Amino acid sequence: MFIGSLQAMPDTSPAGALPSTGLTLGNYREINAQVHLVRSLVNSGIFTGGVIACTVVFGVLAGYALARLRFRGRGTLFAVVLLVQVVPFQLLLIPLYVLIVRSYGLADSYPGMILPYAINTTAVFVFRQFFLQLPDELFAAARVDGAGEVRILRSVALPLVRPALLTVVLLTFIGPWNEFLWPFLITKQTDMQPLAVSLANYISNVAARAANPYGAVLAGACVLAAPAVALFIVFQRYFTSTNIGSGVKG
Known part of the structure; x- marks a missing residue:
């Protein structure tokens, strides 16, 4: 994909996947002139960053409550969380659109794009399972020392579930970063559309008129994929199991 984005002329043969002479940055200039890559990347960063922040905050709070707090209906509530995961997001598009645009008046705004993704049941499930693995002795000792639930969550639980x-940050990042349908429905303003939406519009309306449409599309795809690849490379060293039993004797 990267080599194809640098080719002056498209080469779809197997040999075209190998570096060759005549490589150019013209495809990147071509697509930047049409979709403004920097502005679209900033929009994607705002959209994705807002979704990640909401997902982590609500996921941690809900996961901790379902794992460590005792209240009536906890099992039923967790079953509902699991049930929500089997509902395709496409079934919710129309009612969500009516709710966000007509009821809340959040069309052409970042909150309108972020709110439908603010709570992720998969994140709640992941955090709940990790919190359940923590030794009960750690929480009992913290309560004996007078710590409240918020202090226990912040000082005891969170450092152990890194x-x-x-994992939640990376999985959450991939979804909204590549999402183009919902942001496209919420805003038609090109200066607010994320990169995935801009690329979809470019492929549909402009690419056929480009000097090298394949190269321009591949250039946009490389720009879209680069942050996800970089994030995985940075985070992969931390995808190791924490020694959650190190805080107790025996």
Whole structure:
């Protein structure tokens, strides 16, 4: 994909996947002139960053409550969380659109794009399972010392579930970063559209008129994929199991 984005003329043969002479950055200039890559990347960063922040905050709170707090209906509530995961997001598009645009008046806004993704049941499930693995003795000792639930969550639980936190961040990042349908429905303003939406519009309306449409599309795909690859490379060293039993004797 990267080599194809640098080719002046498209070469779809197997040999075209190997570096060759005549490589150019013209495809990147071509697509930047049409979709403004920097502005689209900033929009994607705002959209994705807001979704990640909401997912982590609500996922941690809900996962901790389902794992460590005792209240009536906890099992039923967790079953509902699992049930929500089998509902395709496409079935919710129309009611969500009516709710966000007509009821809340959040069309052409970043909150309108972020709110439908603010709570991720998969993140809740992942955090709950990790919190369940923590030794009960750690929480009992913290309560004996007078710590409240918020202090226990912040000082005891969160430092031990770093692998889950990083996993949720990476999995959450991939979805909204590549999402183009929902942001396209919420805003038609080109200066607010994420990169995935801009690329979809480019492929549909402009690519056929480019000097090298394949190269321009591949250039946009490389720009879209680069942050996800970089994030995985940075985080992969942390995808190790924490020694959750190190805080207790025996």
